Amino acid sequence: MTATALPMIRFQNVFKRYPNGREALINLSLDVASGEMVFLTGHSGAGKSTLLKLLALIERPTRGSLVVNGQNLATVNRSKIPAYRRQLGMVFQDHKLLADRSIFDNVSLPLVVANTAPRDVAKRVRAALDQVGLLKYEQARPVELSTGEQQRVGLARAVVTKPPLLIADEPTGNLDPDLSLEVMNIFRRFQEVGVTVLIASHNVQLIEHFKARRIHLEGGRLIEEFPVAEQPLFDPARLIDTAHLADREST
Amino acid sequence: MNAWLARHLQTLVGTLGRLSQQPMASLLTILVMGIALALPACLNVLVRNAQAVSGDWNGALDVSVYLKTSVNADTAERLMDTLKRRSDIKSIKLIKAEAALKEFREHSGFGEALQALSDNPLPNTLVITPVENLASPAALNAMSDELRKLSEVDVVQLDTAWVQRYLAMLDTVRRMVTLVGLLLALGVVVIVGNTIRLDIQNRRDEIEVTKLVGGSDAFVRRPFLYCGFWYGLGGGLLAWLVVSISVALLAGPVRKIAGLYGSQFSLAGLGVLGGVALLAAGAGLGWLGSYVAATRHLRAIEPK
């Protein structure tokens, strides 16, 4: 990565005020480099979800500029939003799976909306499900899966189009510590193959396990950034990661 | 292009599966639409049959031209030849005064009394059959006005009043049918629109998620359009069935009545063309209704 390369995400003096007058983000400037993994922390109401919604064009900034993957989002009008969102993988706390569709159909949705040829769809869905270790559930319905497995399906859906940027809002909010670590490790693996990953989480204990940049929000302001170097060099994720892989290969 | 086509076909069949998931609701919508479409279709068949009946009556629109008694048979014949050149006259028959008198003597029963008359009181008469496409009351009136101006002509008798009344009535009924048809078409659009609106509300999550993963408005709308299409096609098919059964049930009695009047008239149904038109109208209106509803309501559903 060269110094002149554009960051994947660049917030410049971004303000977000909701119609009810709430100032959710105040003068926020932030760069996220391509291929970086970043944790977004902060108390409830700090503005984490708002920041991610701006990236997904669910909300628009009140002021300031936001450039993602080389596109100034101010120029992405309503009709161009679908094409923009296809470059983005999104994971949600409530995973937003469609209950009346099979796991395969859930994961294939981003490919189907992008008009991918049916043959490629099957191939890529299986590859994505394999990456999260859920290939055998292809034909199951979401209710037949555990919460952690559902979250992994959501992750498979987010990465099935191989987006350059993956954003997640509290992806481990409903999971116990073991499952949380497992899901976070999958995110880490995507970062390792070059995907930029931005995860909002208030589970400080969990993310302390990871050697990654941390951005802290408080009352809509960016308060402190922990550079990667300040993180403990010991990264337990590596251990669990390999253990998990070995476990999966044996089944 | 191929993937695009395959995708459309998949959606088309997929929505059919979706409709069969709630068979009662779907059938109810189709039933209501079928009735709404069958009503104007039945009325239309009725009007077209009534028109066919009036077509049979064109023969009754002959114009009787009574010449002045001073006009003799030769002059009458010459007048007939001149009039024959008119483009609005199909044929002319001359009933000579003597022939008329003779017939009258033989058939009226006044033979004896008429024997006493020295002069023939009956005039030479021309019976004019107008060309068919002119046989409208207005055109006939115009023609008889012209004939009346001729010096040889005494009286032009044209009994169009009843035909005029009938045609005027038919015209009114036809307009009413058009009006009823338009209102019911609007009804069909509203019915489909409402069904689609409810469907959209039930599928809020699905729509939100589809938009989140980059589904365009057109993509999200597509299954709803096909739903409307199927509803309309189903309604049209049902309407066709209703009309065909009604016509089949009425055909016998109508033929009987016509027979009693010595007519060959028989009730005409929708025909294949009419049926296909009904299907197309149903499908088109279904599509339109869902298009309006989907375009309106899908815009409001955005991920939060």
Ligand SMILES: Nc1ncnc2c1ncn2[C@@H]1O[C@H](COP(=O)(O)OP(=O)(O)OP(=O)(O)O)[C@@H](O)[C@H]1O
């Ligand atoms: N749609 C909205 N309309 C009005 N105010 C909103 C809306 N969404 C969020 N807010 C307000 O903006 C502020 C930031 O909310 P946001 O959801 O970004 O916080 P958060 O950091 O994600 O919190 P949590 O950890 O609880 O999810 C809050 O004060 C919230 O009340």
Ligand SMILES: [Mg+2]
């Ligand atoms: Mg939040």
